[in-house]
Amino acid sequence: MAQITFVTSDNDSITLEGTSGSVMSLAVGHGVKGIDGDCGGVCSCATCHVFVAPGDLEKTGPASEIETDMLELDDNANEFSRLCCQIEISDAIDGIVLTVAK
Amino acid sequence: MSATESNGGRCVVIGASHAGVNFAFALRKEGWEGEIQLFDADPMRPYHRPPLSKAYLAGTDKIEKNLLKAEESYEREKIDLHLGIKVAAIKPGERTIQLDDGRRVAYDKLVLATGARPLLPPIVGIEACSRVSVLRTASDVEHIRNKVKEQVSSRVVIIGGGYIGLETASSLSKMGASVVVLEREERILARVTAPFMSDYFQRLHAAHGVSVLTSKNVVSIGSSRECGIVICDDGSQYPAELVIVGVGIQVNQELAEQAGLIVENGIRVDGRAQTSDPAIYAIGDCTNHFNLHYQRFVRLESVQNAVDQAKVAAAAIAGKQPVYDALPWFWSDQFDTKLQIAGLSAGYNRILTRIEHAHCFSVWYFKDDTLLAVDAVNHAKSYVVGTKLLKDKQKVDVARLTDRNIDLKVANLILE
Numbered sequence: 331m332a333q334i335t336f337v338t339s340d341n342d343s344i345t346l347e348g349t350s351g352s353v354m355s356l357a358v359g360h361g362v363k364g365i366d367g368d369c370g371g372v373c374s375c376a377t378c379h380v381f382v383a384p385g386d387l388e389k390t391g392p393a394s395e396i397e398t399d400m401l402e403l404d405d406n407a408n409e410f411s412r413l414c415c416q417i418e419i420s421d422a423i424d425g426i427v428l429t430v431a432k
Numbered sequence: 433m434s435a436t437e438s439n440g441g442r443c444v445v446i447g448a449s450h451a452g453v454n455f456a457f458a459l460r461k462e463g464w465e466g467e468i469q470l471f472d473a474d475p476m477r478p479y480h481r482p483p484l485s486k487a488y489l490a491g492t493d494k495i496e497k498n499l500l501k502a503e504e505s506y507e508r509e510k511i512d513l514h515l516g517i518k519v520a521a522i523k524p525g526e527r528t529i530q531l532d533d534g535r536r537v538a539y540d541k542l543v544l545a546t547g548a549r550p551l552l553p554p555i556v557g558i559e560a561c562s563r564v565s566v567l568r569t570a571s572d573v574e575h576i577r578n579k580v581k582e583q584v585s586s587r588v589v590i591i592g593g594g595y596i597g598l599e600t601a602s603s604l605s606k607m608g609a610s611v612v613v614l615e616r617e618e619r620i621l622a623r624v625t626a627p628f629m630s631d632y633f634q635r636l637h638a639a640h641g642v643s644v645l646t647s648k649n650v651v652s653i654g655s656s657r658e659c660g661i662v663i664c665d666d667g668s669q670y671p672a673e674l675v676i677v678g679v680g681i682q683v684n685q686e687l688a689e690q691a692g693l694i695v696e697n698g699i700r701v702d703g704r705a706q707t708s709d710p711a712i713y714a715i716g717d718c719t720n721h722f723n724l725h726y727q728r729f730v731r732l733e734s735v736q737n738a739v740d741q742a743k744v745a746a747a748a749i750a751g752k753q754p755v756y757d758a759l760p761w762f763w764s765d766q767f768d769t770k771l772q773i774a775g776l777s778a779g780y781n782r783i784l785t786r787i788e789h790a791h792c793f794s795v796w797y798f799k800d801d802t803l804l805a806v807d808a809v810n811h812a813k814s815y816v817v818g819t820k821l822l823k824d825k826q827k828v829d830v831a832r833l834t835d836r837n838i839d840l841k842v843a844n845l846i847l848e
């Protein structure tokens with residue numbers, strides 16, 4: 331079980347609980363604004379871009395190679411960027427805070 | 433039902449899939465305060481189609497795990513979703529649509545997002561054989577999954593070696609079925625990629641035990657008590673418990689035709705996704721638009737086009753002046769191979785390949801010295817760099833592009 335907080339571009343903060351699946355699915359399942367997940371979660375569309383709170387990067391780990399490449403499609407990407415369809419929900423990421431990219 | 437004229441009136445959408453659903457949410461985001469009524473003949477909550485031939489087919493998830501939007505999101509955004517209801521006709525003169533139960537619904541703006549359906553080629557016996565299935569909807573997948581699980585070692589014949597056919601072959605072989613793909617052309621993916629790519633995917637499938645046979649023109653399907661029998665014009669016969677037809681689609685354009693809209697290989701729309709009737713827009717697989725990047729009319733079958741055109745139509749209906757000018761992109765996942773495509777390769781006269789290693793390479797399509805498209809196999813970097821070069825219409829330094837010692841970066845590839 332993990333609690334994940336999403337901060338959207340209207341500065342809404344939503345905390346959701348999940349046990350399995352990807353963070354993108356959790357967000358889409360609860361209608362978190364700004365996370366579209368157009369490709370259904372296969373790292374093909376880059377519409378699930380989030381910034382991991384600096385202190386939480388240790389929990390999520392960094393972006394994989396393909397993710398890093400895909401993130402280059404967004405000029406605003408930085409070292410805290412992840413495509414959240416590539417973050418699996420588990421106890422290990424409990425408490426993380428993600429800011430949804432615009 | 434009659435149209436309420438308050439704050440934008442009523443926007444009716446026919447088709448609640450990638451295009452229709454994304455449109456509805458985009459229209460709200462644009463500030464439309466009127467009603468949004470979405471109709472779809474499919475009784476299931478709107479779901480993602482691409483996984484149907486990929487991970488979803490091979491997995492055990494229920495469709496609820498694969499929804500385009502959360503159920504509550506429709507309520508929150510006041511989008512009325514009417515599922516399991518087929519629209520029978522459009523009456524543009526009176527601005528109403530007619531449902532197949534006879535009810536009429538008035539509209540101020542109408543959006544056609546009717547997509548496409550699988551094409552059934554004229555093969556003798558195709559309609560009579562109970563073992564034949566297509567793959568477009570969640571219920572098609574339900575049926576295919578059950579059939580494959582019912583039998584310990586099912587034999588599946590897939591007619592058509594396009595993306596959907598090959599993805600389905602990959603998923604079903606992962607599930608333990610023994611799969612034969614029959615392709616009429618001399619190579620698979622013949623219409624969409626270069627021979628180099630066809631060869632690669634042919635070998636990929638062979639390595640996983642899928643038998644992909646080309647120059648196989650299926651002429652009839654018979655059946656015995658135990659199985660169906662797919663027969664080709666060279667006399668060869670392939671018995672199968674399940675036959676899946678994946679030879680392409682047919683646009684759902686009949687409503688538009690009957691309404692007198694201009695239809696030519698899809699519903700003709702302009703750069704704002706408007707049809708020849710100013711109150712009616714069309715988006716997604718059912719449309720044919722003039723593509724600014726390629727300067728010709730195209731009909732696309734992709735999530736990209738459905739989503740991007742949906743946003744354009746929403747902006748246009750909200751009174752803005754958007755122009756549809758998105759670069760087409762697409763992907764396909766087969767076994768552990770990820771193919772990503774930027775642009776449209778049709779019309780190429782020159783191909784370059786950049787090989788990182790055996791399972792990681794990209795094919796670059798040019799017309800003379802203009803880059804048209806990139807196919808990237810297990811190499812997202814090529815896809816991203818290709819996308820940027822295409823969007824900026826950059827001339828590419830081809831010598832550097834194919835030199836593996838030169839870092840694949842936009843700055844390194846621009847021809848001075």
Ligand SMILES: Cc1cc2nc3c(=O)[nH]c(=O)nc-3n(C[C@H](O)[C@H](O)[C@H](O)COP(=O)(O)OP(=O)(O)OC[C@H]3O[C@@H](n4cnc5c(N)ncnc54)[C@H](O)[C@@H]3O)c2cc1C
Pocket residue numbers: 446447448449450451452471472473474481482483484485517518519520545546547548549567568569596684687715716717718732733734735736738761762763764765
């Ligand atoms: C198996 C499969 C795999 C795919 N893989 C990929 C991929 O990897 N990448 C990619 O980009 N694209 C892929 N595609 C294509 C992609 O799914 C389509 O481009 C996309 O679904 C188009 O969306 P759409 O809303 O325009 O049309 P559709 O998804 O076809 O939806 C149209 C909807 O309209 C409804 N409808 C039609 N007529 C009526 C009527 N008269 N009354 C009521 N409802 C009606 C239908 O029921 C349907 O739900 C795939 C498609 C399939 C089938």
Ligand code: FES
Pocket residue numbers: 354366367368369370371372373374375376377378413414415416
């Ligand atoms: S959902 Fe498409 S990249 Fe994450």
